[in-house]
């Protein structure tokens with residue numbers, strides 16, 4: 001799995017950080033999402049998929065495969 005974000009669309013709702021805290025963080029300056037890793041551990045793949053589904057601004061894209 002590979003994860004990409006379109007930070008320009010982020011509205012800082014923070015759902016992703018609550019859902020997958022080892023993969024997403026929020027900037028202390030502007031509250032926008034930050035990617036902690038673009039290759040999350042398989043143990044958190046389900047969390048990452050959920051975070052992508054819950055993001056209200058469609059910021060998170062999950063590319064399946066490529067481990």
Ligand code: SF4
Pocket residue numbers: 009010011012013014015016017031032033054055056057058059060
């Ligand atoms: S859930 Fe989406 S809009 Fe909210 S902080 Fe995360 S990436 Fe940004």
